[in-house]
Amino acid sequence: MHAPRNSERSRRGRVPGLSGRAAEPLPPPAGKSPPAAPYALTFLLGALAAALACRAEQEPRFEPSVEPRRVVSLAPNLTEIVFALGAGRSLVGVSEYSDYPPEARAIPRVGGLEVSAEKVASLRPDLVLATREGNAPGPVSALSSAGFSVLVLPTGSLDAVLDSVRRTGDALGRREQAERLAESLSARRAAVRALVGKGPRPKAILLVWPDPPQAAGGGTFLDDVLTEAGAENLVRNRPGWPVVSGEYLTAAPVEVLVLPASAANRPAFERALTSGGLSRGAARRARVVWVDESAITRPGPRVFDALEKLARELHPETEHGTGNTEHAR
């Protein structure tokens, strides 16, 4: 092969890029590994700063002062308690879902699951009522840090409801009414316990949502209600709100399905019962007890009504049922 002549070659110029790829930087020899001290230090400092921030915000402490005249309730059950104590007129703001009693519907809204702290602030409340389990902690602590009187109430069990009633009564300056109400509710619970007695406890599951099937597990408020009503909660060993699998529902020895229904979710439950996850196996054979969702899921005075009804439905042998059950489908 003849090489091209020298002069032609220099005239052709070079093809750019042929001089080689940009070489990759080489790693130097393994030297000492990078010092860990800066990382450790920053981590410690970070943890310290965050811990300090947390310290500065304990759960809001409440000091009762004069009888409050402008009350904001951040949860529907607390609204009901305030009304039950006869202080409904002092409410200047309520949470979105406060629809009972009917007078509550006219009160200005301050937000739903996440309340608007500034809306609350603009109402100039001298008392803010919040729940520990139901309200997002952020706005609550923001209000507390800004100097508002915030009372955080427990709602995890029936005892907690009674406690909330008493503490709200204290805060509202209606201690006597609160004590009376708490006593009467407590007495009704005692009556239910007597009714249920040592009788059989049907195995039950309370589903808060049909699809995917989500049940009330151990340690929840609804678990407490179910147990007091004389049933054995099959998913008690699972804390919180476990999603139970379809297989479980077909195979577990469930005798009763307790379904808290509202206008909004009843169609979804019906679908699940006829053709969905609740239409097979053990779930199909189980007895369905419908309960009023807004009464039973709100840790307030009405839950004791719901408790009584549920106890009667679960134990028809002690009294005549009210025809609210279904045997076959």
Add this chain to the structure above:
Amino acid sequence: MRAPRRTAALAGAFVLLLLAGLVGLLVGGVHLSLPDLVAGGGPASESARLVVSLRAPRVGLAALVGACLALAGAALQALLKNPLADPFLLGTSGGAAVGAALAAVAGFSPFVSPAAAFAGAVASSLTVAALARRGGRLDLQRLLLAGLIANAFFSAVLLGVFSVASGQTARTMLFWMMGSLADATPARVLALAPYAAAGFGVLAAFAARLNLFAVGEENAAALGVDVETSKRVVFVAASLLTGAAVAFAGIIGFVGLLVPHAARAVVGNDQRTLLPVSAIAGAALLAAADAASRSVFAPAELPVGAVTAAIGAPVFAWLLLRSS
């Protein structure tokens, strides 16, 4: 191209911040006007003052968080010589989310969240840095990949945690993952401030070196920079800023990516100007976004991350289209 004087650029950014701050104080679920604020007594005025007392720490937190994220983003873009670098690429967001989620599910008081989130952020940064180490050096290409992997892993863990969380916990987590300034308190602002200050100080000292990195890592080495030390310092500072921001405000995207981009278009890429301008512009942007999040569906509040995503995603798409 003319580079505007540094002082003019900083002054302009500050004005933006002041405006945004004012908007943040006046605008929201409850609209206020200046007369309301300054007037004497009366319930309207008192109510206005109460609302402002609630908003002030919130605007302060938004500004600090926005500054931290924008600054971290600008520094990383220079260090990695990549205009698409984002503070969350380092895996800090995923780690922080998992930290906070685990704390919430384990039943700790929600006030523990910031510490847990910060711990998660630091842990994931360290893991990512370890993955990217190659023969004693911090390999910047592997850093990007390692960050992606870390985020993917943490997302999976997070979904698992979500599936066992109770309703309220899950909802709070969701809000946090989209960025939430709802629990802004003066204590949190004060806790974040030292981080922001430390981050700013360190990065300001490295600004000239970052200019060299922006041309190339080899370029910086050839001009006398100790590249390994610089990489580590900038990485740690950026991780700190990001971790602290996420710990107190949740995951807020797009700020770290787009604010430096926009600032660069206006003031050029000299880090000595770009870093402070990005920080101030980021503060302004987030304060404004927070005001928007409080007013669009009042009295409900959007998570601020949703607002930044809603603005940021189209802007980002437009940038991509424009550059092709």
Add this chain to the structure above:
Amino acid sequence: MSAVLEARGLCASYGATRALDGLDAEIRRGELAALLGENGSGKSTFLKVLARIVAPKAGEVLLDGRPLAAVGRRESARRIAYLPQSLDLVFPIRCLDLVLQGRAPHARGFSADSAEDLERAFAAMRACDVEELADRDAAALSGGERRRVFLARALAQDAEIWLLDEPASGLDLRHRLEFLGLLDRTHAERGTTVLLVTHEIDLAAELADRVILLRRGRVLASGRPDETLTPDRLRATFGVESRIEVDAQGRRRVVPYAPAG
């Protein structure tokens, strides 16, 4: 001429591949030396070791008799300037700022660019004929212009040793001639020591006082171009057959014409 840079037994690896395998060489003060070799012979790596971008696995480099590793980074950057082969810029940057980066090893602390830095930068840009590009975005320049700006940066750096990796790559003919001419002139005017890496034999033969032939990470031979660039040597270095030609101006040219073997 004394040796200003000396390499002794340098070894460096890229993963499992050895790029430098016991390289011994010396660069004399004030000379323009050309490092010739194929792709993969280690020439770029050698330059990076000298520029302190890469640390060697074994062996050492001496700067004026002192081990380079013991010299402060900024000090060596004040004396050694490096022009990489690929100059890709991702971000916009003013040419003036790019040239000012050359002053970085001289800078003190946070200082803004001092008046002296600016003066030197402008002088360097004038010398490289890029002064009118001062306010333009370096990322938007042509390859030739950008290379000249980088050369201006090396000038501003006031370094006495220049390391250039494939200085003429990617340039079209006119710019190549301009750039190489500029390089040659500046070297002559300032007495800078220049080490350039190339795989172009012509370039080396034309410009260099001394050529160093590299193969597989080791020096094969070094010396004056007319003595060192022989057909035997070229066969050993590049694996090509070549012959000597004398052109119309009486200059000796080595012309490869076929692969060897």
